[in-house]
Amino acid sequence: MSEGTATTTTTELTSQYISQVASDLERNIKEQERITAELTELQQQLTTLQQDHTVLVSIQQALGVPATVPDSASPDSASVPSPRKRTTKAPGTRRPAKTGTAQQPRTKKQPGSKPAARKAAAKATRPTLVNLVHRHLTEQSEPRSAAEVAEALGHAHPDRNIATTVVRTTLENLVAKSLAQRTKQGSSVYYTAADAPKPTAPTGEAQPETAG
The missing domain is CATH 1.20.5 (Single alpha-helices involved in coiled-coils or other helix-helix interfaces)
Known part of the structure; x- marks a missing residue:
């Protein structure tokens, strides 16, 4: 080439x-x-x-x-590996004798387990949204709408995701349990604590809220 x-x-x-x-x-x-x-x-x-x-x-x-844990998150639902098959020893073989004391394996400490436990305990002991809403109503001298209650609790507890729809559901639940009273003025709905005096027309500028 x-x-x-x-x-x-x-x-x-x-x-x-x-x-x-x-x-x-x-x-x-x-x-x-x-x-x-x-x-x-x-x-x-x-x-x-x-x-x-x-x-x-x-x-x-x-x-x-109470909060429920889905089955997929349950430890019992996890698949369990099948047991390992024991191998058959050949006839006449002996297991080697152990010398000395068997050393126990050291268990490693889980990093950050204590802070996580403290955080979970603090979350478990904090008041529920029902308690917060009912306490807020008892501290008010005038009727409040669901939007006003949600706004006040949102400022007081910025770490919690408090939505107006959830607050409205909570207020209706308190009314059903005779722990709160509902008053309607036009197209707006206002709430007061059951042990509060008879509600009067709210003063100042209140955010109107459609019933339902």
């Missing part, structure tokens, strides 16, 4: 490699873009589900229903 033929062959191979690498690189970039788009969509779905979960838990607390 002449020198010119060898040079031509090498050039063709180099061109093929360059074309192949460029094609693979383009395919890799497109695959990254596709996976990134899917991750973004999944993250948005997860955020929406978490927000819905927070609202649903708040409604459960407002109705006095």
